Amino acid sequence: MGKLITNAGPATPRGAMASDGARSRPPSRSSPPASSPLPWPGRGRGWGLDMAAKGKPLQVGDTFACYTILAVLSDAPKSNYRRYLAKAECCGREIERNELVFKKAQKAGATRCHRCAQRAANPAKRADYAIGEQFGPVRILGRGESFRMWRVVWECCGKESELAQHYLSVLRVREAQGRTAVCLPCSIQRSRLLPQDRPPRPSRSKAALAASRGLGAPIRQPRTLIKPLVTPIAAELPTGIVSAAIAWPRPGRVQCGT
Structure with a gap:
């Protein structure tokens, strides 16, 4: 019988390797072809870096x-x-x-x-403040140096400062609730006073109830403290009153065995 002849090219001797040291394989999609000057758009880790930039950067003056x-x-x-x-x-x-x-x-x-x-x-929702407008304890004098900052004057001491625009609305709401705010120096000074020496302020609960009814906030009246009666030991007391310093046994004390 004759041998089957195929168009496979010249035969390679057994045991011989190719000249490049490996068997020839078809080019894969993850590696660029040798004759391609452009980067291969495959799935390789290092071949897609040049294609990451999308478009040219903007220029000054555009x-x-x-x-x-x-x-x-x-x-x-x-x-x-x-x-x-x-x-x-x-x-x-x-x-x-x-x-x-x-x-x-x-x-x-x-x-x-x-x-x-x-x-x-939203022109109706835009906050528009006028010079001289009152926001609780402060009055607007003009715009500040920064964006949305206003120069105001405090009624508590007449000090001028800059406040943020949103804080003016907070002061107005607190004034309606009966919580009148003061500046920081006045707040520190009031915190050092005794309770009986602090100025009266509106009651929060009564002010909220009055605001719901459309009335003014009532002022909380300060409590009048009853000072104790202090008398010296040698003072002459009315008949029937004995000084607690010299009374024995002390008034209200129960003696044992009696």
Whole structure:
């Protein structure tokens, strides 16, 4: 019988190895081909690093919706971790945001920043304070140096200070509940006084009840302490009254065996 001839190429002698030291295998998807100049987009651990960056970083002066890039704060391969300093054209405020916020604003066609958009959407809920307005024990003099800070004067001592905007509403609520607040120096000074020397203040329970009925908060009257009668030993007492210092046995004491 004749031998079966296949188109398998030249035969390799038994026991001989290939020239590269290993058997030839088809290229896998986890390793790049030798002739490919680009990184292989496979599942290998070290081959996907160059493909992590999505898009070019933003440049100083670029405009996205209502934001203008002023500076690059942190650069990273991924766009989600890049942070920039931008200026909002609607109010002129400088903010720090990542690249994703600017791209979303440009995609949505935003013309105002988030804070200005909220103020325009809720004009009735916006807190608007006027100079001279009273908030409990303080009166507004003007805006402070920082954002949402107000210069006020305290009625307790006439001292001027800066308070946060949300604390003014807290003072107004406490005044309605009958809990009049004072500044820190006056609070420390009052804590050092004796109970009978402290100024009267409204009762909390009565003030809450009066506020629910639309009435004014009643003032708690101070208690009048009864001072003990102190007399010297040689003092002349009325008939029938003996001084406790010289009385024996002491008044109210029960003698044993009697």
